[in-house]
Amino acid sequence: MSKLNIKNLIKSFPSMDRPAVNNVNLDIESGELVAFLGPSGCGKTTILKMITGLFQPDSGDIILDEQSLLKIPTEKRGVVMVFQNYLLFPYMNVNENVGFALKMKGVDKNIIDQKVKEMLELVKLPDIGLRKPKQLSGGQQQRVALARALISNPRILLLDEPLSNLDAHLRDEMRDLIVTIQQKLKVTTIFVTHDQEEAVLLADKIALIFDGELQNFTSPKNYYEKPKNIKAAKFFGGVNFINAKKHNDNLSTNIGTVHYKGENYTDLNEDNIITIRPENIKLSKNNDFNDNSFKGLIKSVIFSGTHTRYKIIVNDLELECSLQSVGLQDIKTDDTIYVHLPSDKIWAMNE
Amino acid sequence: MGGERLKIILSLTPPLLIIFTLFFGGIFYGFLQSLGYQPAIGKYEINFSAYYNVMFSERYAKLFWTGLGLNLWVSFASTFLAAVFALFGALAIRKTFFAKTICNFIYSLNLPMPHLVVAVGIIFVFSQSGLLARLASQIGLIGSPGDFPVLVKDKYGLGIILAYIWKEAAFFFIILMSVLQSLGENFEELAQSLGANRWQRFRYVILPLVMPNLFSASIIVFAFSFGAYEVPALLGVIYPQMLPVMAFEFFLNPDLNARSEGMALSIIIAIIVMILVVFYFWLTQAKIRKD
Structure with a gap:
């Protein structure tokens, strides 16, 4: 369980005429499930990548459990990201994919095998360990990607558009699974989405972002009943x-x-x-x-x-x-x- | 149905005839010569004595086996080193737009350059009377250009290896850049967020992802450098001599009987390369079946 504070975060890219992320402030409590919601290109994935350390902010700070992350390299932050297109390593089987993070830490092989088994049971895929990624459906790939992210007990779990590549019924199933696992493990989780319904159904709190600026950060109910501005109100109907x-x-x-x-x-x-x-x-x-x-x-x-x-x-x-x-x-x-x-x-x- | 099949066979016949006549016809005639069949000088008997002579006779055996060893060494070393240089080069510059443009331009320039020109370039730069030797002598690193290490026309084929690295690294580089660009950086970023350090990302992510293309390119480069004549002819020594040079010298021999040995040697080179290609296809097919 980790608490994340984002302070005055700014990030610009030379190709853009406005900052991709403009002075964003957020306080995310331990164990919260937070959605970054906004249209494509609004800066939500950029914030996610700054939290992982894949992008460095121009200014501002990202503080995890009272410690700034900016000087800590990505691989040592304990912040794991699940990418939109799953990115299972095609040359590894499911067991090897899920156990990847522990292998990188030099954990004993028997312990890795045991943890991989537990993770695959957690995502309800106990019998597919020897399959290659291309033998899996989209939904199965998503679950394996989730298991791979969770195996190392991340301090923060980041999900980039976790449901966007799934069809309607798989989306419902995956949504329930994410909520169940998140509540069970109590891992602080941030997910990015452009789908307002998805954000409302999954998140404890929603950070609404337009043009790199945070419009509002509150519970889904408040967006309906007490929006902060017209933009936020319109986005929620x-x-x-x-x-x-x-x-x-x-x-x-x-x-x-x-x-x-x-x-x-x-x-x-x-x-x-x-x-x-x-x-x-x-x-x-x-x-x-x-x-x-x-x-x-x-x-x-x-x-x-x-x-x-x-x-x-x-x-x-x-x-x-x-x-x-x-x-x-x-x-x-x-x-x-x-x-x-x-x-x-x-x-x-x-x- | 039958008419359709006949139509296909008839339309394929002209190109197939040309391929069979020129390619397989040439190989077949060469194979016959290697078996001693040379009607032009009144030899009609078919036997394997040319093969035996080349590989086991007192006169040629030592030449052949040391030549084969040198061939394998030069081809493996140059292919491996060219691939390694290209891989690290591509990884080093792929993220920097300016360096990428410059390097792409330089490497692309290198591609159409004939091997012979590259071999001459190697002599100009790396020989004991070359640019580097004179430079090292001028700045006092060595007493005189003659003290420069023998890198060209040496018995280990270093000059030949240098020429092939120079030339083939460009080929590897172009292939690797296109593979790396199509892969993007997402896999590495993912591995990084899962705790992989720089070395682990290279070992467990980049290498396995580029390996199929690198391996295919290596087979092409190896096959080429194993059978090529001009660079070893220009940069090699009389002993040990690489097999293609040796084969060509059999052909230049005024004694026409030596042609059978030359052709036997060429067929041996072709068989070795073919075994390698078959092995490669067997490996890739086995991997596909396993997947």
């Missing part, structure tokens, strides 16, 4: 954004005054932005709500099975609402409707 101003402990907008209960009111700038998730908006043909209720017009209704999506115009502002289809009121396009934004479900943020 946010579509409703209302310009607001602070006014007498509430927020004034062009659809009217919005009562706000968020704990961050004092941290808000004078000008800020309100967001609410489509599934948290309520609709009623009669004005059944006490506060934050605004009159609007249904612009479109899209039925998508379990849910129905509505686009509503409220005083020139378009809001999107998603309601469960079962037991729905009969709401049609061009109907006048009351839109309720529950004060405990709205979130304001500075932008």
Whole structure:
């Protein structure tokens, strides 16, 4: 179990007109499973490679258990990376691949054999030790790569897009396996992904990165309920954004005054932005709500099975609402409707 | 179905005829000569006496076996050293863009250079009257150019080995650079994160990954240097003499009877190279079956 602190990390490449990683700060607790989430080229793999020591940062520090890693060579950091394309050594069989790290440490062959057996049982592949990598499926190769990384008890385990090369059902299986193993071994784990769903399903915390800059580092739930900015909210499916101003402990907008209960009111700038998730908006043909209720017009209704999506115009502002289809009121396009934004479900943020 | 097959056979016949006539025809005629069949000088008897003479007669046996030893030594040493130099050269410069461009250019220039020109270059640089000897003498490392070690026209074939290293390292280098570039650095980075130090990454990752290509290239270089004539002719000594030079001298002999010995020697060289190639294919096939 190891604690990792990333301090003011900056890395530039000559071929890029902006830093690949720009002043990133992160504190990852022991045993946490953290996702680096962001679009391709946002700098997440670059951070991973700086943690392993394969890239040197231009400035900043990476501290593992109170000790800077920058002067420690990659092979002595105890930080093991599983690459996106598995990279099993093609000339070695599975046993040799899994035992590689221990062989490099000069561990006795009998101990290596025993540990390899344990690791292959851990990844649920006990009988394939003598096979060559090309005789394995993608999912099996991924498990072997994981076993090979775990055999030396790494202080930090890094997974680069661990599920991206797998098909849908293998992905579910592998996701469960990663979580199970991570919880069993309590190894601090960071994985890189561009898939928001994958990050939410796997991670204790998500570091959202855009253009080399850390946007937010918090739990998956907070990304949905309390995003830090519009970028973060949009990445997690946010579509409703209302310009607001602070006014007498509430927020004034062009659809009217919005009562706000968020704990961050004092941290808000004078000008800020309100967001609410489509599934948290309520609709009623009669004005059944006490506060934050605004009159609007249904612009479109899209039925998508379990849910129905509505686009509503409220005083020139378009809001999107998603309601469960079962037991729905009969709401049609061009109907006048009351839109309720529950004060405990709205979130304001500075932008 | 039958018509289709006939069509294929007929369309293949012209090129196959040319190949069989020129290549196998030549080999067959040479083989007949090695068996003593030379109608031009009235010899029609078929026997193995030329082979016996070359390998076991009092006159030629010593020449043959020392020549074979020298051939094997020169081919193995030059192939091995050229491969080693090229491997370390490629590893040293593959990450530096500028050096890579320069070296690629120099090595590419070396490739089309005839072996004969390289052999002459070796004489200019490494002989006792060459550039290095004069330079060493000028700066006082040796008393006179004559004190420079004998690297050209020496009995150990050092000059020949130097020429082959000079020439074949370029061939190895081009192959290795392309292999290393296609492999990228991910395997090494992975091994490094798994705890492998620099030597271990070379021993357990790079070497096994480049070995199949290095081995194939080595077979080609070995086969070439084993059967080549011009470099040993220019840089070798009269005794011991490499087998291709010896074979050529049999052909130059005014006594036409000696042609059978020359041809027997050529066939022996070809058989040794063929055994090596067959062994290589057997090894690679065995590895494929094992995998």
